[in-house]
Amino acid sequence: MSKPLVTIDGVSFSYEGQQTPALKNITFDILEGEWLAIVGHNGSGKSTLAKLLNGLQFPQQGKIAVCGTELTEATVWEVRKNVGMVFQNPDNQFVGTTVRDDVAFGLENHGVPREIMVERVQTSLDKVQMGTFLNQEPHHLSGGQKQRVAIAGVIALQPAIIILDEATSMLDPRGRAEVIATVRELKDREHITVISITHDLEEAAKADRVIVMNKGELYREGTPEQIFEMDEELVQLGLDIPFPVKMSKLLRHKGVELTKTHLTEEELVTELWTSHSKM
Ligand SMILES: Nc1ncnc2c1ncn2[C@@H]1O[C@H](COP(=O)(O)OP(=O)(O)OP(=O)(O)O)[C@@H](O)[C@H]1O
Numbered sequence: 001m002s003k004p005l006v007t008i009d010g011v012s013f014s015y016e017g018q019q020t021p022a023l024k025n026i027t028f029d030i031l032e033g034e035w036l037a038i039v040g041h042n043g044s045g046k047s048t049l050a051k052l053l054n055g056l057q058f059p060q061q062g063k064i065a066v067c068g069t070e071l072t073e074a075t076v077w078e079v080r081k082n083v084g085m086v087f088q089n090p091d092n093q094f095v096g097t098t099v100r101d102d103v104a105f106g107l108e109n110h111g112v113p114r115e116i117m118v119e120r121v122q123t124s125l126d127k128v129q130m131g132t133f134l135n136q137e138p139h140h141l142s143g144g145q146k147q148r149v150a151i152a153g154v155i156a157l158q159p160a161i162i163i164l165d166e167a168t169s170m171l172d173p174r175g176r177a178e179v180i181a182t183v184r185e186l187k188d189r190e191h192i193t194v195i196s197i198t199h200d201l202e203e204a205a206k207a208d209r210v211i212v213m214n215k216g217e218l219y220r221e222g223t224p225e226q227i228f229e230m231d232e233e234l235v236q237l238g239l240d241i242p243f244p245v246k247m248s249k250l251l252r253h254k255g256v257e258l259t260k261t262h263l264t265e266e267e268l269v270t271e272l273w274t275s276h277s278k279m
Pocket residue numbers: 015016018021022040041042043044045046047048049199
């Protein structure tokens with residue numbers, strides 16, 4: 001049984017001068033090695049939660065603890081060693097003139113010795129399938145490749161947790177699929193805990209667990225299957241139901257028998273192909 005790596009206990013937060021709190025009494029745990037997706041419509045409080053998890057803001061009420069350490073102004077630098085962030089815009093986070101320099105940047109800042117640095121740059125890039133791109137300049141890379149380099153820069157620092165803050169939202173479908181596959185592999189092989197903050201329910205469908213935020217409150221928590229049972233309620237919360245889920249429901253409505261509501265296109269196609277191709 002996995003243990004909680006992050007605990008969020010009764011957290012409330014309001015921006016200065018704002019009447020309505022951005023987060024209201026949020027409580028949940030994030031377990032070691034899980035992939036947790038936090039979804040919600042614009043303004044639901046997702047980014048504010050990410051800022052609190054990384055100590056860019058501090059709650060006015062409640063507590064956050066990361067790897068057993070309470071996140072405060074005194075512990076923020078210690079805690080940040082365990083939390084890597086990947087942001088939305090692939091161009092804004094590329095700081096090196098080449099892929100190698102970009103991944104080395106964070107290691108240099110942390111004073112990692114040169115021999116270790118050279119090895120870490122290579123292994124981190126290998127882990128995101130960018131190991132052969134060392135000397136490439138950013139403008140030669142696709143959005144998905146840039147985000148994978150950003151992920152390599154984060155894992156080179158060996159954090160326990162990666163937070164992806166809308167990290168796939170500016171990518172085309174191929175880039176998005178590449179980044180999601182990379183995250184899945186890192187989680188499975190390296191046992192990194194992943195928190196993905198997204199408004200994309202197709203991305204959330206790949207997570208182990210989903211938290212739905214609405215108007216600063218934790219609205220629902222469950223496995224992707226449980227969350228997609230909410231159906232029209234999700235639409236009312238301003239979220240788009242993924243295509244395979246919609247398609248599964250429509251097919252059932254038309255009398256096509258399916259064993260379950262499929263969360264991915266591959267699963268749906270496989271079932272349709274194997275059970276309905278006998279005629
Ligand atoms: N810097 C800020 N100053 C004042 N209010 C803010 C600030 N940032 C966010 N808010 C408000 O806090 C609430 C939560 O916003 P937040 O950005 O966390 O939501 P979100 O779910 O991440 O939305 P989005 O997907 O649009 O980024 C919103 O009402 C927003 O207007």
